[in-house]
Amino acid sequence: MLIGVPKEIKIGETRVSMTPSLCRRCVSLGGNVVVQKGAGESAGFTDAEYRAAGAAIATTAQKVWRSADLILKVKEPLEAEYGHLREGQTLFTYLHLAAGAELAKVLLKKRVLGIAYETVEGVDGQFPLLKPMSQIAGRLAIQIGAYFLQSQHGGSGVLLGGIPGTMPGHVVVVGAGNSGAHAVQMAVGMGARVTVLDLDTRKLEALDIEYRGRVVTLMSNPANIELAVASADLLVGAVLIPAAKAPTVVKKKTVAKMRPGSVIVDIAIDQGGCIESIHPTSHESPTYRQHGVIHYAVPNMPALVGRTSTIGLTQATEPYVAMLVQKGVARALAEHKGLARGVNTQDGKITYDAVAKALGYS
Structure with missing residues (x-):
C-alpha cells in the first residue's frame, strides 16, 4: 500500500496528518509513504525527518x-483538490459531510471510499479521533474569547478572572461533551463565573461533582439558554451530534440581548454551527460583529496550535492507520466494526445514516 500525505491547503491550516514517528510505523509494517514537500513544516516536522x-x-x-x-489528511478536500480524487482511492480524514454537500457529490461521483475521522468509534461507543481536537478546541475557545474581549479588539473590556473587588467575567458553555467540558475547565482555571448547559443530566452531575459547586449547571432548554446567554460575556457553542448537522440552540433574538462587545465562539461550526447568527470565518479574518456581538467561527481552530494538534491527532489515528496498512483496507474494515463506522461514502453511496439524512439522501 502507498500512503499519500499532501500538504493541507485550508487557510491557516498548520497541521499534518502524519508525523515522522507514524511514518516510521507504517514503513515497518510494509507500507510505502510519500509526503508532499513541506507538508509538516508548520507543525515543526522537516522533510529530512520524513526521509x-x-x-x-x-x-x-x-x-x-x-x-x-x-x-491521509487532516481537513476535508477543498475545491482545488477535487480534481486529484480518483475512483478506487481511499480517503481518511475529517470529512464533516453534513456541512459539505458539494464535497459529498464529488466523493460519490468519483466513487471514493471516504472514511471520516469524526465517525470512527471506539469499543466504548465514543469517538476517539474526534476527542483530541474537541479537547483542544474547547480549551482554545476560552483563550480566544478572552483575547477578543480585550478593548483593543472591540471587546467589552472584561477580564474573565476579574480582580478582587470586581465581578469576574461570565462564561456560558452550551454543550457539556468533550469540547464543552474542556472549555469549562479552562474558564474555571482563569477564575471566570461559569454556567454550562446540556440535555444530559449525567454530564451536568459529573461537572457539578468535579468543580464542587463552582460551576452552575442548567438543563438545556430555551428558557435557561435565554436567561444564561443574556448575561454572558463569552458564549461558547459546543453542541455536537456526531456526523449530523449541529442543531441551532441559540437564536438570533437571544444573541441580540447580549451586551455589546461580548464574544461568541462556536466550536460546532464544522457541523454548521449551533448558534443562529453564526457563519464560518477563517484564520485570516476570524471574526465579524452582529447585534454588537463579536462572532468567532473558524472551522479549523486547532490549527492555531499546529504541533500540539498534530501530535494529539496522530496519536489517536495511529492504531487505525496501522491496521489499514497491515491488513489492507477491505480486511481492516471487515474485522474492525469501529473503523467501519467511519465509512461515510462507498461505491457511490452515502453509507452513514446521519450524513445521508443531513444531505437529503435518505
Whole structure:
C-alpha cells in the first residue's frame, strides 16, 4: 500500500496528518509513504525527518494524490483538490459531510471510499479521533474569547478572572461533551463565573461533582439558554451530534440581548454551527460583529496550535492507520466494526445514516 500525505491547503491550516514517528510505523509494517514537500513544516516536522523515517518526498500535491492508494489528511478536500480524487482511492480524514454537500457529490461521483475521522468509534461507543481536537478546541475557545474581549479588539473590556473587588467575567458553555467540558475547565482555571448547559443530566452531575459547586449547571432548554446567554460575556457553542448537522440552540433574538462587545465562539461550526447568527470565518479574518456581538467561527481552530494538534491527532489515528496498512483496507474494515463506522461514502453511496439524512439522501 502507498500512503499519500499532501500538504493541507485550508487557510491557516498548520497541521499534518502524519508525523515522522507514524511514518516510521507504517514503513515497518510494509507500507510505502510519500509526503508532499513541506507538508509538516508548520507543525515543526522537516522533510529530512520524513526521509529518515522512510518516506519519499514529492515536489507537488499532484504527485502525492496521483500515486497513493490511501490519502491521509487532516481537513476535508477543498475545491482545488477535487480534481486529484480518483475512483478506487481511499480517503481518511475529517470529512464533516453534513456541512459539505458539494464535497459529498464529488466523493460519490468519483466513487471514493471516504472514511471520516469524526465517525470512527471506539469499543466504548465514543469517538476517539474526534476527542483530541474537541479537547483542544474547547480549551482554545476560552483563550480566544478572552483575547477578543480585550478593548483593543472591540471587546467589552472584561477580564474573565476579574480582580478582587470586581465581578469576574461570565462564561456560558452550551454543550457539556468533550469540547464543552474542556472549555469549562479552562474558564474555571482563569477564575471566570461559569454556567454550562446540556440535555444530559449525567454530564451536568459529573461537572457539578468535579468543580464542587463552582460551576452552575442548567438543563438545556430555551428558557435557561435565554436567561444564561443574556448575561454572558463569552458564549461558547459546543453542541455536537456526531456526523449530523449541529442543531441551532441559540437564536438570533437571544444573541441580540447580549451586551455589546461580548464574544461568541462556536466550536460546532464544522457541523454548521449551533448558534443562529453564526457563519464560518477563517484564520485570516476570524471574526465579524452582529447585534454588537463579536462572532468567532473558524472551522479549523486547532490549527492555531499546529504541533500540539498534530501530535494529539496522530496519536489517536495511529492504531487505525496501522491496521489499514497491515491488513489492507477491505480486511481492516471487515474485522474492525469501529473503523467501519467511519465509512461515510462507498461505491457511490452515502453509507452513514446521519450524513445521508443531513444531505437529503435518505
